[in-house]
Amino acid sequence: MTDLNRTTLSRSAILLTGKVAVVTGGGAGIGRGIAIAMAEFGADVAIIDIDGAAAAEIATLIRGKGQRAHVIVVDVTDRDAVRASIASTVETLGRLDILVNNVGGTRPIKLIDITDRQADRQIDLNLKSLVAATQAAARAMIDGGEGGSVINIASIESLRAAPSYSVYAACKAGMVSFTRTVALELAEHGIRVNAIAPDLVPTAHMATFAPGLVSDEGKAVQSRYIPLRRAGNLDDCAGAAVFLASAMADYITGVTISVDGGTWASSGWTRDDDGGWKLFG
Numbered sequence: 197m198t199d200l201n202r203t204t205l206s207r208s209a210i211l212l213t214g215k216v217a218v219v220t221g222g223g224a225g226i227g228r229g230i231a232i233a234m235a236e237f238g239a240d241v242a243i244i245d246i247d248g249a250a251a252a253e254i255a256t257l258i259r260g261k262g263q264r265a266h267v268i269v270v271d272v273t274d275r276d277a278v279r280a281s282i283a284s285t286v287e288t289l290g291r292l293d294i295l296v297n298n299v300g301g302t303r304p305i306k307l308i309d310i311t312d313r314q315a316d317r318q319i320d321l322n323l324k325s326l327v328a329a330t331q332a333a334a335r336a337m338i339d340g341g342e343g344g345s346v347i348n349i350a351s352i353e354s355l356r357a358a359p360s361y362s363v364y365a366a367c368k369a370g371m372v373s374f375t376r377t378v379a380l381e382l383a384e385h386g387i388r389v390n391a392i393a394p395d396l397v398p399t400a401h402m403a404t405f406a407p408g409l410v411s412d413e414g415k416a417v418q419s420r421y422i423p424l425r426r427a428g429n430l431d432d433c434a435g436a437a438v439f440l441a442s443a444m445a446d447y448i449t450g451v452t453i454s455v456d457g458g459t460w461a462s463s464g465w466t467r468d469d470d471g472g473w474k475l476f477g
């Protein structure tokens with residue numbers, strides 16, 4: 197008979213010891229934070245990035261934590277190269293347990309102005325790249341026979357409207373839908389598929405073209421509009437990714453976790469000068 201009072205959770209459930217993770221775009225920004233955190237919690241990490249120098253720098257940091265690192269320099273829009281990268285990870289690091297589909301991004305442009313080429317490029321980068329990487333990783337995880345965890349870095353724009361980001365937001369919404377469906381298809385193999393939806397996370401790359409985001413003035417604006425009074429940072433996203441990759445999340449699949457300081461929940465509510473809340477302020 198099942199003992200309904202039985203509990204077995206221990207602090208080691210958060211560790212990724214013995215696991216192998218692949219992080220696309222692990223050379224910078226949110227992917228960098230995730231790659232380093234995965235190593236901190238015990239995983240060996242392969243970094244797929246178009247920027248070889250940035251990826252090599254992260255690999256050095258990972259090795260400094262006593263973990264193995266593997267650098268693969270490819271453009272994730274090249275699907276054959278992505279499939280080869282997954283194969284090369286299994287060959288070099290011995291297995292695959294965690295895939296983080298992190299590469300993505302955009303610049304603002306209105307639907308009226310976007311060219312076919314720009315739209316195709318956004319779809320290739322933010323949506324199509326997901327399919328080949330997830331399929332190849334799922335096949336490797338099935339071969340490994342021990343399940344796995346796929347984590348897709350979506351965006352708050354997958355949930356709300358995003359003027360000047362229509363194609364990007366549609367791709368991220370597609371990513372969230374893909375997450376739910378693939379979670380069902382892979383459940384029988386013990387492979388969990390989840391997404392993380394960040395809002396604003398100022399990265400080094402972003403700061404080069406939008407320095408206002410990290411200025412005192414920018415922080416004051418963030419404090420007004422973000423319930424937890426600050427923008428996100430690399431650790432916020434990495435913490436959610438480590439959790440989803442770990443045994444702590446063994447019963448979680450098909451969900452999107454908002455890592456946004458409460459902005460999705462606030463949905464039109466803003467702080468007034470007295471620190472209270474008003475609708476459409």
Ligand SMILES: NC(=O)c1ccc[n+]([C@@H]2O[C@H](COP(=O)([O-])OP(=O)(O)OC[C@H]3O[C@@H](n4cnc5c(N)ncnc54)[C@H](O)[C@@H]3O)[C@@H](O)[C@H]2O)c1
Nearest residue numbers: 221223224225226245246247271272299300301351396397
């Ligand atoms: N930063 C934010 O505020 C924010 C908010 C919501 C969602 N996101 C999502 O988080 C993810 C990471 O964003 P970020 O801001 O950290 O990006 P970033 O630009 O700081 O870093 C992206 C990394 O991906 C690599 N990369 C870019 N194009 C590539 C390609 N074609 N092939 C291989 N590697 C490539 C870059 O070299 C870099 O290392 C994206 O999917 C983005 O849409 C970011």
